Amino acid sequence: MxxxxxxxxxxxxxxxKGKQGTIEKAFASRGLVVVPGVNEYKKHVKKNVTGQxxxxxxxxxxxxxxxxxxxxPKCKKQTRVGYMTTKDNRKVRVCRxxxxxx
Ligand SMILES: [Zn+2]
Numbered sequence: 001m002x003x004x005x006x007x008x009x010x011x012x013x014x015x016x017k018g019k020q021g022t023i024e025k026a027f028a029s030r031g032l033v034v035v036p037g038v039n040e041y042k043k044h045v046k047k048n049v050t051g052q053x054x055x056x057x058x059x060x061x062x063x064x065x066x067x068x069x070x071x072x073p074k075c076k077k078q079t080r081v082g083y084m085t086t087k088d089n090r091k092v093r094v095c096r097x098x099x100x101x102x
Contacts (some may be wrong), residue, residue, distance in 0.1 A: 001028035002065070002081040002093070009068040010078055011038055020071065025062075032062035039063050074100040 003009065007023045021035035039061045047054040072079045075098040084094045084101075092101045 001026060001031075003033055003068070003070060008071040008073065009033070009035060010071055011035075011063070011067060012069050012078075013067040014039075014063075024060075027062060030062075031065045033065055033068060034060055034062050035068065036060055070095075070102075072097060072100070073102060074098050 003023060003026060005023050005026050008020060009023060010020045011017050016038045019035075019038050021038050023033045024036050025034040027033070037060070040058050041061060043057045043059045045052075045055050045057055069078045070081055071077070072095040074095060077095075077097050079095045079097045081102070082094045082096045083091055085091050094100065095102050
C-alpha cells in the first residue's frame with residue numbers, strides 16, 4: 001500500500017477530479033481510501049422507531065487508490081511514491097520528484 005492515513009492526495013479521475021483532501025482511512029487489502037469531501041453521496045435516512053426525524057446525510061464512499069495521486073508534503077507537487085532503503089536498513093517512502101522521505 002503506497003498511501004496511508006494522513007497523506008494529502010488529489011483526485012485524478014471521476015467527478016471529483018482535481019479535489020484535494022487528506023486520507024482519513026485506508027483499506028490496504030481492498031486498495032481503497034476514504035478522503036473527506038471526495039466521492040460524497042447523499043443518504044436518505046427514514047424516520048425510525050426511536051422517533052428520530054428523517055434526514056439526508058452526506059456520506060463518503062471509499063475511492064480506489066488508483067484514482068488518487070499523492071501530493072508530496074515536501075515539494076507540494078503531485079507525485080508518485082518510490083521506496084528507498086536507508087543506511088540503517090529501514091524501507092522508507094520517498095517522493096519521486098524531490099527524493100525526500102515522506
Ligand atoms: Zn516531493
